[in-house]
Amino acid sequence: MRDKAFPRAACAIAGAATFGIGLCEGYSALEMTARAGLLALEDAGLGLADVDGLFTCLPEDLLGGLAVAEYLGVGARFVDNNRTGGSSFLNHLMTACFMISAGYMDTALICYGSNQRTAAGRLVSALRGSVYEAPHGARMPIGGYALAASRHMHDYGTTREQLGAVALAARAWAQLNPEAFRREPLDMQEYLAARIVSSPLGALDCCLVTDGAAAVVVTSRARARDLRKKPVAVLGAGAETTHKEIAAMPDLCVTGAKLSGQRAYAAAGYGPADMDMVQLYDAFTINTILFLEDLGFCPKGEGGRFVQDGAIAPGGALPVNTNGGGLSCVHPGMYGLFTLVEAVRQIRGEAGERQLAAADLALCHGNGGVLSSQTSVILGSMDTV
Amino acid sequence: MASPSTASLGPEAEYLQALRDGRFCYQRTAEGRAVFPPRLAAPGDGAALEWAQSSGRGRVHAVTEQPQKPPAPSRIIAIVEMDEGFRLLSRIQAEAPVAIGQRLRAVIAGESDPPHVFFVPQGEQDEG
Numbered sequence: 001m002r003d004k005a006f007p008r009a010a011c012a013i014a015g016a017a018t019f020g021i022g023l024c025e026g027y028s029a030l031e032m033t034a035r036a037g038l039l040a041l042e043d044a045g046l047g048l049a050d051v052d053g054l055f056t057c058l059p060e061d062l063l064g065g066l067a068v069a070e071y072l073g074v075g076a077r078f079v080d081n082n083r084t085g086g087s088s089f090l091n092h093l094m095t096a097c098f099m100i101s102a103g104y105m106d107t108a109l110i111c112y113g114s115n116q117r118t119a120a121g122r123l124v125s126a127l128r129g130s131v132y133e134a135p136h137g138a139r140m141p142i143g144g145y146a147l148a149a150s151r152h153m154h155d156y157g158t159t160r161e162q163l164g165a166v167a168l169a170a171r172a173w174a175q176l177n178p179e180a181f182r183r184e185p186l187d188m189q190e191y192l193a194a195r196i197v198s199s200p201l202g203a204l205d206c207c208l209v210t211d212g213a214a215a216v217v218v219t220s221r222a223r224a225r226d227l228r229k230k231p232v233a234v235l236g237a238g239a240e241t242t243h244k245e246i247a248a249m250p251d252l253c254v255t256g257a258k259l260s261g262q263r264a265y266a267a268a269g270y271g272p273a274d275m276d277m278v279q280l281y282d283a284f285t286i287n288t289i290l291f292l293e294d295l296g297f298c299p300k301g302e303g304g305r306f307v308q309d310g311a312i313a314p315g316g317a318l319p320v321n322t323n324g325g326g327l328s329c330v331h332p333g334m335y336g337l338f339t340l341v342e343a344v345r346q347i348r349g350e351a352g353e354r355q356l357a358a359a360d361l362a363l364c365h366g367n368g369g370v371l372s373s374q375t376s377v378i379l380g381s382m383d384t385v
Numbered sequence: 386m387a388s389p390s391t392a393s394l395g396p397e398a399e400y401l402q403a404l405r406d407g408r409f410c411y412q413r414t415a416e417g418r419a420v421f422p423p424r425l426a427a428p429g430d431g432a433a434l435e436w437a438q439s440s441g442r443g444r445v446h447a448v449t450e451q452p453q454k455p456p457a458p459s460r461i462i463a464i465v466e467m468d469e470g471f472r473l474l475s476r477i478q479a480e481a482p483v484a485i486g487q488r489l490r491a492v493i494a495g496e497s498d499p500p501h502v503f504f505v506p507q508g509e510q511d512e513g
Contacts, residue, residue, distance in 0.1 A: 131397060132421075133474050135494075135497060135499055136460075136462060136475055136476040137460060138451065138462040138474065139451050143449055146449035147449050147462070149449075150448050151485070154485045195452075196452060197451070197452075198449045199450040199451075201449075245474065246464065246474060247464050247472050248472075252446075252464070
């Protein structure tokens with residue numbers, strides 16, 4: 001069947017890096033992207049000359065893939081500038097694995113950087129409203145997520161406190177991560193008192209606005225074995241797109257993660273119960289609840305109750321966003337690539353104070369648009385291959 | 386019902402022209418499946434589409450309130466489910482917060498650029 005067509009464990013992530021998380025004054029987005037790329041190659045023990053495929057997109061340059069190719073002098077054999085929002089980089093990884101396993105290229109660099117906090121001071125979104133949506137002046141993308149949250153509350157009794165449990169868990173993880181941008185303690189009282197931006201979502205339901213860059217280097221598993229770091233195998237991947245604008249979402253409470261997850265599990269030969277961690281794109285607190293349901297960690301509608309008592313926080317049954325996520329670690333506009341970097345660090349045992357005792361299998365999940373594009377990737381240690 | 390305009394326009398321009406003429410239209414397939422926003426063919430199967438005029442009646446499917454800088458009132462943004470079975474994003478002009486299930490009536494802002502439809506509360510609340 002087609003979901004199993006993914007080249008299971010044929011490729012591995014050999015290098016991973018972040019750069020400029022938080023504030024990165026004095027750097028352009030392109031420079032940040034290039035720096036993260038160079039750091040990831042150094043991490044892998046490879047050089048620019050080894051890269052024959054480039055996968056990237058920049059926040060405001062629609063042809064940013066070409067800009068990065070020129071800047072680094074790589075990617076002549078293939079440049080992928082796919083931009084499906086924050087899921088882009090997981091899609092990049094999926095394509096790179098197919099192309100490497102097919103023999104067209106050996107090594108791909110996936111990189112991204114944005115200086116939106118120091119340059120713009122606000123979320124730089126690539127979303128443009130249609131003639132049907134734009135005249136209403138809705139604040140987007142938050143409005144789309146708030147509409148989904150309103151429906152989830154109506155259908156399943158999800159509460160503000162349950163959304164708050166997601167924010168508190170992310171902050172608790174961030175407190176263990178020296179790289180995270182927001183590390184001061186957060187309690188439920190403060191969460192509930194935060195100003196409402198788009199009901200039911202308040203300021204503390206929203207991802208951060210930070211600078212930040214990240215990169216990963218992907219190559220064949222055979223080649224990765226001889227490189228500097230322990231390879232992290234790409235076991236499975238799957239994607240699903242359901243809409244662009246929120247009014248066209250078929251069911252506001254069921255995302256494409258249901259299918260993208262099923263495809264990734266089928267390819268990897270593992271299920272949700274096998275995962276040691278989940279690194280998902282928490283643009284807003286409702287995302288975590290929706291994705292945990294759709295990715296099979298709890299039944300539909302139970303996400304709020306699943307997270308409410310600390311199940312996804314440090315010490316909980318299911319570690320989620322161990323770096324602090326988009327909510328408390330880093331959010332330069334398109335967070336997806338950071339899910340891969342954090343999973344790699346955990347699987348390699350490089351996560352310091354937040355290191356998980358069991359860290360062999362990770363589900364990484366990217367989201368783009370307004371719950372529009374969903375991509376799931378399963379990474380594993382060499383023991384899981 | 387025939388196309389709302391006889392001019393040779395794309396579906397988007399036809400829809401906007403109908404609004405300027407005071408008609409809120411959507412499309413449907415021969416089997417009666419409602420399609421919105423307007424398209425050249427039904428999404429997924431490419432079925433032929435014909436125009437129909439909406440009753441303008443619907444209800445709140447999902448809703449969010451977005452506070453504005455005072456003294457501007459909060460903006461109420463909703464996904465509206467029309468009685469004909471299609472959904473659209475719009476704003477609701479109301480003094481008080483509205484709940485999911487609230488019945489609504491469309492108001493055509495045909496003079497606006499671009500023309501569009503917003504909603505006002507009307508009558509009782511549905512189950513949602």
